[in-house]
Amino acid sequence: MFAALTQFGVSGRAVKQQLCCVKFWNPRDFTQDNYHTVDDRPFGGGPGMVMLVEPLDLALTAVKTELLRRGVVAPRMIYLSPQGRRLDQALVEELVREPALVLLAGRYEGIDERVFARHRLEEVSIGDYVLSGGELPAMVLLDAVIRQIPGALGHADSAREDSFADGLLDCPHYTRPEDYLGLKSPPVLRGGNHAEVSRWRLRQALSRTARRRPDLLEHRAMSPVELELLTELLGENHRETGPE
Numbered sequence: 001m002f003a004a005l006t007q008f009g010v011s012g013r014a015v016k017q018q019l020c021c022v023k024f025w026n027p028r029d030f031t032q033d034n035y036h037t038v039d040d041r042p043f044g045g046g047p048g049m050v051m052l053v054e055p056l057d058l059a060l061t062a063v064k065t066e067l068l069r070r071g072v073v074a075p076r077m078i079y080l081s082p083q084g085r086r087l088d089q090a091l092v093e094e095l096v097r098e099p100a101l102v103l104l105a106g107r108y109e110g111i112d113e114r115v116f117a118r119h120r121l122e123e124v125s126i127g128d129y130v131l132s133g134g135e136l137p138a139m140v141l142l143d144a145v146i147r148q149i150p151g152a153l154g155h156a157d158s159a160r161e162d163s164f165a166d167g168l169l170d171c172p173h174y175t176r177p178e179d180y181l182g183l184k185s186p187p188v189l190r191g192g193n194h195a196e197v198s199r200w201r202l203r204q205a206l207s208r209t210a211r212r213r214p215d216l217l218e219h220r221a222m223s224p225v226e227l228e229l230l231t232e233l234l235g236e237n238h239r240e241t242g243p244e
């Protein structure tokens, strides 16, 4: 499943360039029975299966032991679950500074609660919906973190200019042709005036954020130029309410 992360795109390149190392541990390798059982029916009844405490405990302990050998003493350990703290760019930027991350992807209905008593696991959710397992959420988290590693993106500024990098949504983008079936690209982007391009992009980002995600602006400090642009936008908005 994780080939999508380790063999393709930005994250795949980062792994190939050894900017990060992704290693996998299978709880089935930490079972004692012939069937390599990792789950069982829940105490108290009900649907689905619960992941056994022992294989998870042993697997997590083996990961910690290996990290200790590599000089990482108390790695951040994250269990992907809808019950967790919601993943956002602030958390991603916090996580990229860690020397190592241990991610636990659950399957079935959940994991035996005693795993939490054995290991200090933080719970992280990638959104208010339920997936069938923690693997995709782990890949989402890893992709977001890996692209923040210096050198992971081709262009040095790309990560800084991402949506959310400065707490705003991204501006619109254009490339050739200048005119597609009468749909024109904004002339300012082709004028060669970098200051004007930056101002236009910031204005678009502010406008989009104000319209689509006003919540993002609530606790965000504004620079003087941002305030000026927002005031301009509010004036325009007062006169006409366009699509963007």
Ligand code: ADE
Binding pocket: 080, 081, 082, 124, 125, 126, 127, 128, 129, 130, 131, 132, 133, 134, 137
């Ligand atoms: N596992 C299942 N659903 C999840 C979600 N939304 N976030 C993180 N882990 C999950």
